[in-house]
Amino acid sequence: MPKVLISDKMDPKAAQIFRDRGVQVDEITGKTPEELKAIIGDYDGLAIRSSTKVTKEILDAATNLKVIGRAGIGVDNVDIPYASSKGVVVMNTPFGNSITTAEHAIALMFALARQLPEADASTQAGKWEKNRFMGVEVTGKVLGLIGAGNIGSIVADRALGLRMKVVAYDPFLTPERAIDMGVEKATLDELLAKADFITLHTPLTDQTRNILSKENLAKTKKGVRIVNCARGGLIDEAALKEGLDSGHIGGAALDVFVTEPAKESPLFGTPNFVSTPHLGASTDEAQVNVAIQVAEQLSDYLLDGGVTNALNVPSLSAEEAPKLKPYMALAEKLGSLIGQLEGDGIKGVAVEVEGHAAELNPKPITAAVLAGLMRVYSDTVNMVNAPFLAKERGLDVREVRHDREGDYQTLVRVTVTTDSGERSVAGTLFGHAQPRLVELFGIKVEADLAGTMLYIVNKDAPGFIGRLGSTLGAAEVNIGTFHLGRRNQGGEAVLLLSVDGTVTEPLRWEICNLAGVNTVKLLRFA
Ligand SMILES: NC(=O)c1ccc[n+]([C@@H]2O[C@H](COP(=O)([O-])OP(=O)(O)OC[C@H]3O[C@@H](n4cnc5c(N)ncnc54)[C@H](O)[C@@H]3O)[C@@H](O)[C@H]2O)c1
Numbered sequence: 185m186p187k188v189l190i191s192d193k194m195d196p197k198a199a200q201i202f203r204d205r206g207v208q209v210d211e212i213t214g215k216t217p218e219e220l221k222a223i224i225g226d227y228d229g230l231a232i233r234s235s236t237k238v239t240k241e242i243l244d245a246a247t248n249l250k251v252i253g254r255a256g257i258g259v260d261n262v263d264i265p266y267a268s269s270k271g272v273v274v275m276n277t278p279f280g281n282s283i284t285t286a287e288h289a290i291a292l293m294f295a296l297a298r299q300l301p302e303a304d305a306s307t308q309a310g311k312w313e314k315n316r317f318m319g320v321e322v323t324g325k326v327l328g329l330i331g332a333g334n335i336g337s338i339v340a341d342r343a344l345g346l347r348m349k350v351v352a353y354d355p356f357l358t359p360e361r362a363i364d365m366g367v368e369k370a371t372l373d374e375l376l377a378k379a380d381f382i383t384l385h386t387p388l389t390d391q392t393r394n395i396l397s398k399e400n401l402a403k404t405k406k407g408v409r410i411v412n413c414a415r416g417g418l419i420d421e422a423a424l425k426e427g428l429d430s431g432h433i434g435g436a437a438l439d440v441f442v443t444e445p446a447k448e449s450p451l452f453g454t455p456n457f458v459s460t461p462h463l464g465a466s467t468d469e470a471q472v473n474v475a476i477q478v479a480e481q482l483s484d485y486l487l488d489g490g491v492t493n494a495l496n497v498p499s500l501s502a503e504e505a506p507k508l509k510p511y512m513a514l515a516e517k518l519g520s521l522i523g524q525l526e527g528d529g530i531k532g533v534a535v536e537v538e539g540h541a542a543e544l545n546p547k548p549i550t551a552a553v554l555a556g557l558m559r560v561y562s563d564t565v566n567m568v569n570a571p572f573l574a575k576e577r578g579l580d581v582r583e584v585r586h587d588r589e590g591d592y593q594t595l596v597r598v599t600v601t602t603d604s605g606e607r608s609v610a611g612t613l614f615g616h617a618q619p620r621l622v623e624l625f626g627i628k629v630e631a632d633l634a635g636t637m638l639y640i641v642n643k644d645a646p647g648f649i650g651r652l653g654s655t656l657g658a659a660e661v662n663i664g665t666f667h668l669g670r671r672n673q674g675g676e677a678v679l680l681l682s683v684d685g686t687v688t689e690p691l692r693w694e695i696c697n698l699a700g701v702n703t704v705k706l707l708r709f710a
């Protein structure tokens with residue numbers, strides 16, 4: 185039974201779903217990195233929010249970890265490249281808290297427009313300062329939206345409902361989508377010059393870090409009010425403080441900070457500054473949504489291999505997964521065969537599919553080929569890290585889907601390019617489930633690739649099989665299965681034998697020295 189750790193506070197529905205689906209679950213929250221390191225090795229899955237930092241050190245200690253599920257959107261607390269290199273899938277729940285976060289941005293915009301927190305504090309202090317708090321209407325004002333993705337587009341929709349005009353800066357926003365959303369697409373400078381309110385909804389990346397820098401803040405309209413419910417680091421906090429103090433910035437509301445938890449900040453206490461402790465996603469509804477989604481996604485992956493909302497592997501629905509499973513087994517065996525036979529010299533890999541295989545998502549099949557092939561270099565390769573390792577090694581990987589009728593109802597062919605040319609192997613599924621090799625380097629040969637096998641290339645000649653059988657028999661090596669193919673009579677022949685005993689190096693040499701033998705290799709399959 186797979187085991188999952190929930191390491192951040194999460195709605196109880198997550199644990200309930202894990203239990204109902206047959207996944208063992210522990211909820212241990214608030215651990216220090218050292219404490220987490222000490223226990224993470226026991227778990228196959230990790231469910232987190234934003235508090236747990238999944239660093240290289242944690243991943244190194246997570247020797248059984250297969251999947252990390254973020255109950256929420258931002259995954260900047262996970263070292264995704266390192267998780268990928270370790271073969272760990274990283275998933276998030278990209279839509280479960282978007283409405284809630286958009287509503288928080290709108291709430292903060294109103295808090296700034298009407299100075300609600302300060303008015304509340306003053307009233308409850310018994311001051312009744314009716315003349316001190318003069319707000320502004322949002323109707324007719326320009327809202328500058330930086331980032332028009334899931335949350336940004338919901339904010340735009342709500343702002344349009346409030347009769348605001350929305351100007352959006354997002355390099356990935358197409359003119360058509362801008363028209364659909366009812367917003368005006370703008371450059372950042374245009375937005376800065378026009379906006380009465382600015383709201384940020386981008387991830388924190390090298391491009392967005394300090395997108396509201398001192399220089400950009402200086403380009404804003406005097407009195408601009410700024411809301412950040414996305415990520416700390418999008419605004420230069422020191423420059424924001426200066427802008428508020430000078431009065432150029434009319435107000436700022438931050439839900440997120442460069443350093444979190446933000447227990448102190450020069451911004452605290454500044455007039456017209458409003459803050460919340462990263463509450464964007466904190467509603468009953470959003471927390472139930474993300475808890476259910478993360479638990480379902482992790483369970484699907486750990487129990488059936490279904491991949492949803494993964495950030496480092498192609499998606500694979502729980503319905504697709506069982507159909508693809510035998511193909512992935514076939515693809516991995518073909519990759520392993522050609523990797524073991526061609527070794528280090530591989531420069532490119534082409535994965536061709538035809539028949540039923542061509543109707544399936546090709547990405548998992550390619551990833552499985554690469555996993556089989558790359559396992560020659562490292563035992564820790566799996567479908568998650570294989571594509572990354574292949575890229576790192578500079579392998580040219582191609583996928584080809586054929587829309588033609590072949591000899592088989594379904595076929596996967598793997599062709600590798602080396603300095604000496606191209607070599608390919610092909611396989612099919614027997615009874616829709618059983619992987620079977622059908623072609624090896626242009627020779628028709630049918631074989632199950634399993635256990636320890638001997639690959640022998642020899643000259644097709646009478647008596648050879650007898651001599652080989654005697655040699656193996658004398659060494660007490662039993663032949664399990666025997667598969668033979670040849671290019672033509674008297675030409676090159678290929679033998680694939682599964683063997684029960686141990687083929688020692690001297691025995692392999694003895695076979696090499698049999699008359700007519702060209703190549704003898706020992707192969708191992710899972
Ligand atoms: N405060 C919270 O509790 C809370 C809750 C949920 C999400 N978030 C954060 O909100 C942010 C947005 O989430 P989302 O679901 O809308 O993400 P999303 O991926 O749907 O949208 C992000 C948008 O930013 C745009 N973008 C990327 N680089 C840009 C750049 N250089 N300039 C302008 N736009 C750029 C993208 O094109 C995309 O449209 C994320 O950082 C997420 O972590 C915060």
Ligand SMILES: O=C(O)[C@H](O)COP(=O)(O)O
Pocket residue numbers: 233234235255256257258259281462463464465466
């Ligand atoms: O990216 C997110 O989903 C938000 O930052 C929410 O974070 P939280 O789950 O820690 O509230």
